[in-house]
Amino acid sequence: MDISAVDLARIQFAFTISFHIIFPSFTIGLASFLMVLEGLWLTTKREVYLRLFHYWLKIFAVAFGMGVVSGIVMSYQFGTNWAVFADKTGPILGPLMGYEVLSAFFLEAGFLGIMLFGLNRVGPRLHFTATAMVALGTALSGFWILSANSWMQTPAGYTINEAGQFAPENWLEIVFNPSFPFRFVHMMLAAYLTTAFVVGAVGAYHLLKDRTNDAARVMFSMAMWMAAIVTPVQIFAGDMHGLNTLEHQPAKIAAMEGHFEGGNGAPLILFGIPDMEKAETDYKVEIPLLGSIILTHSLDGRVPGLKDFPREDWPDAAILFFSFRVMVGLGFLMLGMGLWSLWLRYRGTLYETPLLHRAAMVMGPSGFIAVLAGWITTEVGRQPYTVYGLLRTSDSISPVDAPAVATSLVIFIIVYFIVFGIGTGYMLAAMSRSPETGSGPTPGEPARAAGVTPAPAFTDPHPSNTTE
Numbered sequence: 001m002d003i004s005a006v007d008l009a010r011i012q013f014a015f016t017i018s019f020h021i022i023f024p025s026f027t028i029g030l031a032s033f034l035m036v037l038e039g040l041w042l043t044t045k046r047e048v049y050l051r052l053f054h055y056w057l058k059i060f061a062v063a064f065g066m067g068v069v070s071g072i073v074m075s076y077q078f079g080t081n082w083a084v085f086a087d088k089t090g091p092i093l094g095p096l097m098g099y100e101v102l103s104a105f106f107l108e109a110g111f112l113g114i115m116l117f118g119l120n121r122v123g124p125r126l127h128f129t130a131t132a133m134v135a136l137g138t139a140l141s142g143f144w145i146l147s148a149n150s151w152m153q154t155p156a157g158y159t160i161n162e163a164g165q166f167a168p169e170n171w172l173e174i175v176f177n178p179s180f181p182f183r184f185v186h187m188m189l190a191a192y193l194t195t196a197f198v199v200g201a202v203g204a205y206h207l208l209k210d211r212t213n214d215a216a217r218v219m220f221s222m223a224m225w226m227a228a229i230v231t232p233v234q235i236f237a238g239d240m241h242g243l244n245t246l247e248h249q250p251a252k253i254a255a256m257e258g259h260f261e262g263g264n265g266a267p268l269i270l271f272g273i274p275d276m277e278k279a280e281t282d283y284k285v286e287i288p289l290l291g292s293i294i295l296t297h298s299l300d301g302r303v304p305g306l307k308d309f310p311r312e313d314w315p316d317a318a319i320l321f322f323s324f325r326v327m328v329g330l331g332f333l334m335l336g337m338g339l340w341s342l343w344l345r346y347r348g349t350l351y352e353t354p355l356l357h358r359a360a361m362v363m364g365p366s367g368f369i370a371v372l373a374g375w376i377t378t379e380v381g382r383q384p385y386t387v388y389g390l391l392r393t394s395d396s397i398s399p400v401d402a403p404a405v406a407t408s409l410v411i412f413i414i415v416y417f418i419v420f421g422i423g424t425g426y427m428l429a430a431m432s433r434s435p436e437t438g439s440g441p442t443p444g445e446p447a448r449a450a451g452v453t454p455a456p457a458f459t460d461p462h463p464s465n466t467t468e
Contacts, residue, residue, distance in 0.1 A: 003402060003406075004402060005397060005400050005401060005402040005405050006393060006394055006397050008402055008405040008406050008409060009077075009081040009082065009397055009398075009400070009405050010393065011409060012077065012081065012405060012408065012409045012412060013074070013077055013081070013082075014379070015409070015412060015413065015416075016070065016073060016074040016077065016412060016416075017074055017375070017379075018372055018375070019070050019416055020067065020071050020074050021371060021372065021375055022368045022371065022372070023063050023066050023067030023070060024067050024071075024138070024141070024142065024145075024191070025187075025190060025191045025194045025367065025371045026063050026191070026194055026195055026198065026368075027060060027063050027064050027067055027138055028138045028139060028141075028142055028188065028191035028192075028195075029191040029192040029193075029194055029195025029196065030059070030060045030195050031060065031131075031134050031135040031137075031138045032135045032139075032192065032195075033056065033195055033199065033222075034053055034056055034057060034060060034115075034131055034134075034135070035128075035131045035132050035135040036222075037049050037050075037052050037053040037056070038050075038053050038124075038127070038128050038131050039128060041053065041124075042124055042125065042128055048214050048215050048218050049218070051215055051435055051436070052215055052218060052219060052435055055215070055430075055435040056199075057115070057116065058430055059427050059430050059431065061116055062423055062426055062427055062430075063423075063427065064108075066419075066420055066423045066424075069419075070416075070420070073412075075097075079398075080398065080400070080408075081397060081398050081400060081405060082396055082397060082398060083397075084395065084396050084397060084398065085386050085391065085396035085397075087165065088164060088165050088166060088391060088396075089152075089165075089166050089386075089387060089391070091161075091165050091166060091167045091168060092151065092158060092166050092167070092174055093148050093152075095168070096144055096147055096148040096151070096174075096175070097144070097145075097148060099144050100140070100141055100143075100144035100145055100148075103140050103144070104137045104138070104140035104141035104143070104144060105137070105141065106137075107133055107134075107137035108133075108134050108137035108141070110133070111130040111131075111133040111134050112134055114126075114127060114130035115127070115130045115131050118130060139188065142184070142187060142188060142191070143184060146180065146183050146184045146187055147174075147175050147176075147177070147180050147184070149183070149378075150177050150179045150180035150183045151174055151177045151180070152387050152388065153177075153183070153248075153249065153378070153382055153388050154177045154178040154179040154180075154249070154388065155177065155388065155389075155390060156173045156174060156177040156178060157169055157170035157171065157172070157173025157174035157177070166390075178244065178247075178248055179241075179244055179245070179248060179249075182237070182240055182241040182244045183241065183378075185237050185241075186234070186237050186238055186374075187371075189230055189233060189234040189237055190234065190370065190371050190374065191371075192226060192230055193226065193227070193230055193231060193234060193334060193367050194367025194368060194370075194371060195367070196222075196226035196227055196230070196367070197223065197227065197334065197337075197360070197363050197364055197365075197366050197367045198364055198365075198367065199219050199220075199222065200219070200220055200223030200227065200337075200360045200363070200364070201360050201363065201364025201365075202216075202219060202364075202431045203216045203217070203218075203219030203220030203221075203223060203360075204216075204220055204356075204357035204358070204360035204361050205357075205361055205431075206219075206434055206435065207220055207351060207357050208354060208357050208358070208361075209434075210434075211351055211352060213434065213435075213436055214436070215434075215435035215436055216434075216435065216436075217351055219435070220350070220351070220357075220360070221345075221350065223360075224337070224342075224345070224350070224360075227334055227335075227337050227338035227341065228338030228339065228341055228342050229338070231331065231334045231335045231338050232335060232338075234331060234334075235331055235332075235335065238328075238331065239294070242294075242295065243295070246304075248388075249381065249388060250304040250308070250309075251304070251306060251308075251309045251313060251314065251315060251381075252315055252381035252382070253295065253303075253304060254303075254304045254305050254306045254308070254317075255274075255306060255314070255315045255316070255317035255320040255321065255381060256317075256320045256321065256377060256381065257269060257295075257303065257321075258272050258274050258281040258284070258317060258321045259281075259303055259304070259305040259306065260274075260279045260280050260281065260305050260306045260307055260317075261305040261307055262302065262303060262304045262305030262307065262308045263302065263303065263305070264292065264300045264302045264303075265288075265289050265292050265299060265300045266289075266291035266292045266295075266301075266302075266303035267287055267288045267289065267290060267291050268287045268290035268291040268293075268294060269281060269284050269285070269286045269291070269321075270285045270286060270287065271283070271284070271285040271325075272285065272286075273318075274317040274318045274321050275318075276314070276316065276317060276318060279306065279307065281317075281321075291303050312384070313384065314384075315380055315381050315382070315383045315384070316380055316383065319376065319380050320376075320377055320380055320381055323373045323374075323376040323377045323380070324373070324377045326369065326370070326373040327370050327373040327374045327377060330366045330367075330369060330370040330373070331370065333363065333366065334363070334366065334367075334370075337356075337359065337360065337363055340356060340359075341356065344356060
């Protein structure tokens with residue numbers, strides 16, 4: 001196959017970032033979940049919260065480690081495959097990545113050891129502080145990474161220096177560029193929902209085996225609360241993000257919606273097959289006027305088409321059209337799960353409905369799929385640019401040969417599937433074990449050598465009457 005070095009480098013980066021993004025999207029939410037669990041244990045003294053904390057802590061440690069490793073490998077590609085991009089954007093993206101290391105990674109690394117091993121050494125309250133700092137660190141990491149990515153989508157606050165580099169002119173405009181607030185909120189909510197549906201799936205799995213499993217009830221209940229409350233907020237945030245994208249990246253919106261011809265009163269194309277060569281969407285199933293209503297909040301609002309832009313600036317509509325619909329479709333399935341759980345909770349049958357539990361298990365990986373679909377939409381929609389409208393992808397690559405990139409790509413694929421396959425297998429095995437057994441040290445057991453006694457354990461005399 002005659003594939004250029006640019007395409008191979010793009011495939012390699014897409015492969016590594018796809019592996020990487022699933023771990024932060026899980027650990028960001030899981031760190032906050034652990035903080036909530038430990039806070040609830042300190043507040044209520046219920047043993048079940050501490051058991052769940054230890055249960056998920058092991059899984060968090062593995063996911064966090066795989067996220068760090070995959071992120072480091074990914075970053076090296078800036079120097080090997082994208083040296084021109086790294087040189088031209090270095091004065092802006094370099095400091096942003098440095099801020100992420102200094103303010104986020106150091107915070108996570110500094111408190112992670114205490115979080116993993118320090119409960120019986122530093123005391124429960126100081127340990128809770130460490131857990132909160134790790135959760136804050138994961139959020140700060142997302143803040144800086146998304147700021148950098150958003151700047152590539154909607155560059156601001158820069159000037160071009162004599163060397164042809166993007167140089168900072170206003171750091172506030174760079175960090176808080178036009179798309180960043182929307183992208184950050186959308187991604188953080190996606191991380192929380194991703195974690196919620198994993199936790200919900202694990203809880204549902206153990207409820208199917210034993211409906212009286214108190215820890216499984218707590219997991220499932222908390223996950224369904226998150227689905228019911230956060231999913232509507234996420235859909236609203238996604239709509240706001242879409243309006244922002246329409247303002248700053250209209251060609252991306254045209255490709256996402258499958259519109260080659262722009263116009264007023266545009267329909268919403270539910271299904272079709274975009275044909276880039278013919279510049280039209282075949283087999284369209286559409287709802288009249290709804291596209292304008294959603295995108296412009298007006299019946300006769302104008303929706304752009306790809307033909308409004310030079311053909312060499314078109315992103316790939318065939319990819320964007322379907323990746324966007326996968327993300328949106330999963331979002332509405334999550335909303336359906338949340339509403340269903342609210343109805344069953346109202347009827348008092350949340351833990352006695354196997355059909356809901358099986359559906360929750362099926363939806364377990366839905367957050368990861370939605371995040372991947374969303375990132376495909378974001379990144380493919382920025383093409384053919386690395387810095388939108390300013391630096392083309394074809395002008396960003398290092399002087400490398402296609403065979404060299406192809407060789408490293410094959411090595412990456414083999415190593416990633418072995419290493420991360422083992423790690424993922426371990427996490428799935430840990431999730432399959434009941435949280436009622438073997439999930440951590442006996443709650444309330446003091447560390448005699450350190451002279452520290454954790455908060456006293458509390459065992460609910462009526463474990464089936466959970467109200468979470």
